[in-house]
Amino acid sequence: MSRIGKKPVPIPGGVSASVSGQTIEVKGPKGVRTFRATDDVDIKVEENTVVVKPRGTSKRARQQWGMSRTQVENLVTGVTTGFKKELEIQGVGYRAQVQGKILKLALGYSHDVDFPIPEGISIVCAKPTEIAIEGIDQQEVGEVAAKIRDWRRPEPYKGKGIRYKGEFIFRKDGKKK
Structure with missing residues (x-):
């Protein structure tokens, strides 16, 4: 289990996130950022959080899990504080x-x-x-x-x-x- 990947990414007030396929788009006060994840992970927006989950138990899926979650967190940080x-x-x-x-x-x-x-x-x-x-x-x-x-x-x-x-x-x- 990825210790980083299993934590949900909180979405602060004034920020909106939308998922279409494997692409997540985050809009905030400083601008708009997007990230396209690999097919090894699922990205979902649930209430005020973004949840990233692996699609399998392969080594690549587990590697992409933590990396994708960190990328999503960097999107949120970038559009809020920069x-x-x-x-x-x-x-x-x-x-x-x-x-x-x-x-x-x-x-x-x-x-x-x-x-x-x-x-x-x-x-x-x-x-x-x-x-x-x-x-x-x-x-x-x-x-x-x-x-x-x-x-x-x-x-x-x-x-x-x-x-x-x-x-x-x-x-x-x-x-x-």
Whole structure:
């Protein structure tokens, strides 16, 4: 039995869920999200909850059971509160700013990096060294954060670069005489 899969997903007030075939659509104050489950699971809306059940006892059906329930929960969370990733920039002269639909990054290259902000994602720079990425799709928010981080990953000697807020960077000693 899947410990995660057997828990029903509660639907808060102001959110509606509808199932048609293997596709569930969740509407909330922040937007609309859909998820198409595999044929190994059944999805039903009962009162104020969404219940996911496996169609058999095969290993694949049990794997899809917990994963599908988590995906449905992420839909509900996305349309109610949304997802957020925070990045911090460390390094002399490294900074970020939002200009319209473009994130401008000064990361020590001979040119500024222009990162176009995708649809459905909002990026805010409260300080020149902090970037907050928000959206209703957890996977898309994480992917945008990873792409921004890839422009200048934190290096282990001085700790310069773009890191997730609270991320620990293992520091190394330099050369010794």
